[in-house]
Amino acid sequence: MNIVEFAKCINVSSGTVSRALNDRPDINPKTRQMVLEKAQELGFTRNASAHQLVTGRTFLIRLECPYNADVLSDRYLIEMARALESETRAHNYNLLLRLGRRPEGAETDMCMVDGLVLMSGPEVNADDMKALTRNWRTPTVIIDGPDQSDFPKASHICVDTVPGVRKALQYFANLGHKRVGYIGSGFPESGIRVKLPALMAEAGLAWDPSLAIEAGVTSRDGFEATHKLLQLDNPPTALLARTDVLAFGAIEAANSLGLSVPKEISVIGHDNVEIAALASPPLTTIAIDIPQVARAAIRALIGMIEDNAEPAMEVCGAHLVVRRSCAPSPI
Amino acid sequence: MNIVEFAKCINVSSGTVSRALNDRPDINPKTRQMVLEKAQELGFTRNASAHQLVTGRTFLIRLECPYNADVLSDRYLIEMARALESETRAHNYNLLLRLGRRPEGAETDMCMVDGLVLMSGPEVNADDMKALTRNWRTPTVIIDGPDQSDFPKASHICVDTVPGVRKALQYFANLGHKRVGYIGSGFPESGIRVKLPALMAEAGLAWDPSLAIEAGVTSRDGFEATHKLLQLDNPPTALLARTDVLAFGAIEAANSLGLSVPKEISVIGHDNVEIAALASPPLTTIAIDIPQVARAAIRALIGMIEDNAEPAMEVCGAHLVVRRSCAPSPI
């Protein structure tokens, strides 16, 4: 049933139906009410394509993740998708999902969107971005790291882990720890590693380079790094790991040396991986407030779409999820 | 630029352009070639909404996950979304994402789709399904467990974990294990628990009910259950856990009793959680072949959409991902 048939059924014109459906002011409230009720009753739904054609709006937002996420970012991805979806839905938009790199060229896209959410990632460069946005003709928000790429036409939501690290170190300091070890990965580019001395100082902690050690990615790597660390003459009493997986390895290493976590040694991870809460002990970890990021992103995007707002820029800092892997310093 | 303007630019009629774009036979191949090249050159893209209006097709498929996944199914969800997205894209469709339960009523959906992929889940009932599909007017494929719900108008892809359990037990048997323990959760509804005696027999393993023990969901629960199991007079040499998280607890428990995995005790998990590959030892686990499920689902769905095919039904069994948490029986 189309709008004119439906209008005939209920003895009004198609114009009136359209006004009711679109919540226009120039209609008698009682008429609107009646139309809406009848629509429900007779199961009339307007044809979305025709609506789109004439308004030029699709109420579609596309989420692009143009990289092949490694296992560790899966959690981040699904949580982000979940948050973005619920946020777009709250604004009556639908979320289109596109994962992974696109084969070059061949973009016969049977689908127009009102806005774009671009997740930036390690393997994504400026040209990719430009291609994805078709030269920024569509309102776009980019979710990326603190070193924001320079795309003046797009909104930016920057997720910055440094505040989380800051809180973790402060937390250690408050628990009386003096010697804090760091198990990193990807030295030297790893942004955190270079900022560590300053962050330690900020928390009132002494900085000892021999306590910062590079590991790989598996829990075994964390295990081995921790083994070395704990066999130092003056070992750390607290450990900050670059990822939760490394942290799990660290806990294992401590246990294998007869040290219990958190009583004798405290551990903080990073990522808030799904298992972290279910591990024993439940892992304290640095986490990004994903719903907050999603909220900021969609707010900025819809501002651009609906109110022609200027590109916005917002920074979302990580925080600390306190569970049970930390305790006061034994020393 | 619309189709008629573009046509004028290149001195043909809009009809010809349309024929070229839609790959119709009744056009001179050279003309088609020319039109396509010019379109590329001038950056002409046809308006998707108008195309949709006139053809009634949107090339949109919606993925519905009408339950609030617990952390453990996140991995399953993201992997499934990834696989479905890549599969739909291969067929030139776009994937629309909808997660979580919908607020009842209020379905003013600004969006028409050609097909629906419904992930069934623990909290989903028949009425939910019916509401989501608008009484099965849209081609639908349901991805659910082996106890398929009876929706004759929809295609079904059933994921069945039993074959995975079968392979795990067979694997244990081949390694010479005689006493295999089971750490479950959610007794007695847990389908696997009731089938266990038969499956054990099938693998040539003796069935001892005292070796099947119920645990909760955290790794601590797995730890405690395993502790009990290993202090039996005649303890198992191999352990099958209902989830990877329980398996991690089991490994910890074994270690704490001075037993090394896999040398002295073998462990198999279930879910292929992201950390499983990065743990030490890397965990052997029962996993679903998600890309296979996605392929089957999209194939069935597109058959219904494009060829008016009958609802299909396919079963996808789980398999075993062998890593390094199992070894020959020490006894």
Place this chain on the structure above:
DNA sequence: CTGTTAGCGCATTCAC
């Protein structure tokens, strides 16, 4: 406030 009507951009007849 409501009915009438002219497009929106495209695919698809029908003529040629």
Place this chain on the structure above:
DNA sequence: GTGAATGCGCTAACAG
């Protein structure tokens, strides 16, 4: 093989 004309279902502008 190609061009011209009709209609898809809706919104918005105009007339009453």
